Amino acid sequence: MSLRTVAVLLADQAAVFEFGVLHEVFGIDRTAQGVPAFDLRVCAEHPERPVNLLNGLSLNVPHGLEGLLGADLVAVPATELREFSPALLTALRDAHDAGAIVLSVCSGAFLLGAAGLLDGRECSAHWMNTVDLAAAYPLARVNGDVLFVDEGDIITSAGTAAGIDACLHLVRRELGATVATTIARRMVVPPQRDGGQRQFVDMPIPECTGDSLRDVLQWMSEHLETEQSVASLARRASMSERTFARRFVAEAGTTPAKWLVLQRVGRARELLEGSNLGIDQVASRSGFGSAALLRHHFTRTVGVPPSDYRRSFSRALSA
Structure with missing residues (x-):
């Protein structure tokens, strides 16, 4: 498929960094370096008012949920929300049913789960969220060890930098290694980390609970x-x-x-x-x-x- 139109779906309490990752990969004009132009649409349920991001920030969004129509990719950044409006879920399902790839970064997977898109699928999220994700959506097969999971039309990634890995993986898959490497070079990040690589969680070394040892x-x-x-x-x-x-x-x-x-x-x-x-x-x-x-x-x-x-x-x- 082509990867030209990218819709970022912002829910309230979205994380700024994860939104920035999506904008960095898909929202900067790098045609001079041979990267195809992306049509980036930033969408929200209520574009007439600013979206409330984390840390007290807000963002004016140019597109409503109609911006998801015809998108090749719908990308969902992390959010603190765990409950979502029916309109938001319907729009995401409709976009997926129309052929869009859906990609989540970190806790954005909760929105995919609420839309039923993770049922019967392997998926990932930040290791701090995977227990809650599995409990909320028991039909999903949550893998808390990996950086990202590619299920073809659904891609879910772990926290922060793993979102970069998932985005570059998708670019490489759809547009080739040269394009992905060019974007990575401009971002000064590794061009490829395998999705099966484990999230680097600090290993808890058991502490002694008594005095004798x-x-x-x-x-x-x-x-x-x-x-x-x-x-x-x-x-x-x-x-x-x-x-x-x-x-x-x-x-x-x-x-x-x-x-x-x-x-x-x-x-x-x-x-x-x-x-x-x-x-x-x-x-x-x-x-x-x-x-x-x-x-x-x-x-x-x-x-x-x-x-x-x-x-x-x-x-x-x-x-």
């Missing part, structure tokens, strides 16, 4: 490069192995091995972000011993290999 946990975190068997840790805690293992799960919320892996992955992330150390050195300093073991645990925990993580998040490389 606090000193042992501190020693473990300060000696990640050291071999740490349950037997040696039990001796340090002056307990039998069985008592130590049972007490560890009760107070730390997980097993010693899993707790240690999370600590070591966390250390590896710090080294990948803030140093130029080679992967072998990162593996050694984080306690994994070998690059192969680092890659195994890092990829399983974070969702991407250490080298890919470094390319996306290294402060040392971007300095």
Whole structure:
């Protein structure tokens, strides 16, 4: 299909950044760089009055819901609303039924869910919203790990920068890699991040809820490069192995091995972000011993290999 007419559907309490993402990709004239011109229509239910955005801002919108008619793409930015007017939902459904692709950024997925467009489909949203999204629309298959989900005529993305990834993915899908790369270069963002890449949620490292193991946990975190068997840790805690293992799960919320892996992955992330150390050195300093073991645990925990993580998040490389 063509991708020429893009309608942005603004509900009240829309997020400014996510609206800005859609405008940055589809609303700037880049024809001089070989990017096809987009006809961007910003639409709202009541164009006669300003739309109330988040943080006390408002925006005058030139188009009403009729602006969705004939659009190749209807894009919905994040919104704090969870209930929507029948007119808004009908207009979105009608546009989709007429052949428009529908794309949501972050919590904009709630509007798609309310319109019934997520029923029976895999979808995504910001990881902080996925539990509520799944509860509100139990027929949707909510995936909180990924950056975006492409279901063909429905594309849903996670929060903030993942909306950029979803938009560029759609441009690449419909208009080719050259156009997508040109837009990305002007935006100074990576031209492609795979949608199946996990959202980079901070890994919650279980904290100790009691006092008996606090000193042992501190020693473990300060000696990640050291071999740490349950037997040696039990001796340090002056307990039998069985008592130590049972007490560890009760107070730390997980097993010693899993707790240690999370600590070591966390250390590896710090080294990948803030140093130029080679992967072998990162593996050694984080306690994994070998690059192969680092890659195994890092990829399983974070969702991407250490080298890919470094390319996306290294402060040392971007300095």
